[in-house]
Amino acid sequence: MADSEQGIGKKILGFFIKENAETETSPSPAPAKPDEKQKTVSLPAPTIINKAGTAQIDRKFAEHFAELLEKSNLPGPDYFEYKQALRSMEGLDLSEEKQFQAAWASFKAMGGVTETAVLRTSADQYLGVLDKDRTAFLKDVEKALNERVGALNNEVKKLEENNKAYLQQIADLQKKMDENNNRLGQISGEIAEQSARITANRDNFEITYKSVVDQILADLTKINSYLK
Template structure:
């Protein structure tokens, strides 16, 4: 932005927002301050400030509504928008400066506006000397409103893009993680079923081991007893053969 526009932007910023007003709730009446000289020709509307797309904490589910505040960076941005859309010659801002100069005289509001209009026409020169109404003021004031609305439209689009990029991405991640958790939960159920089945089988196996061990041991003992009976019978026969047949 050219230095002239920067200077004008700072003056317009002080016209609308005093330093102590930054951070107050949106809807606070603007503070009237001094207007400023005009650049020689109008300039184009600056691009809207980019919304903050840094990661933020998840939104609260408490149902509370967030209230906006007068943000210094946006106040400066709007002042620059107005400065860049300021036409040459006297207009709404000069009138407001004149009106401000009368604010401490104790006049009723209607008298302030009437006196400011008369003073503005005198200061503006012959071009406004015979002006019967304030059309030039309302036209330029509406022009500033149009410039701010245009900037707001651009900012709204940038907000939508930021939401699609950041919030949309987070929502997709949220769905993915929830799906993974659901899948893992199902797997845990199946794993627990398998653990329960294995535990039941382990209990059954313990009884089977005791039963089979007993049977095998008994079978071994029967074998040894039968073996000993045969050996003893044969040895007895051998001894008798040696005794009776020799």
């Protein structure tokens, strides 16, 4: 991809989000892995509007996907260069079909490409990269749920079994039973908190993933329709 004042990652990010919907000026942190320790209280992830204007997506995941696609960028003109040419047609008094066709003419002028198959092939490769990343992420989510919530549930079971034994003992064990019951109340809150945090993180990932994939798939549909 040709160099410019704007980095390739920023360009890719601009393909899938509305620039005027961004509200933060400082860089967002990389998406945290589900198994990383987090503070008890965390602020909600900042959201932005996707390029199609159909959904709010998580900024950190949008930037994560942009970085992922940047690292996977294929040599030579491909889908992303065509996407950049297509974006340059925005604001022109052209129908969508004419925009796709004009962008194709501009793309071909880069040289070396004459068949639209390169757009489909490269877009499919990028979709494969995204799908592989999603699979790995969901695996981490499942692992985190099993480790965190599973351990807490096991602790609940163990404490309940202990309580049954303590009922057979005399009064000096009553204090221990009360302490365990207090801990059970704390665990219930921790289970709800951990489950909600991990599930929300997964949902934000899925919404962002779907928005990016839907945009590429929509482009492929239009490419197949308009660039025959």
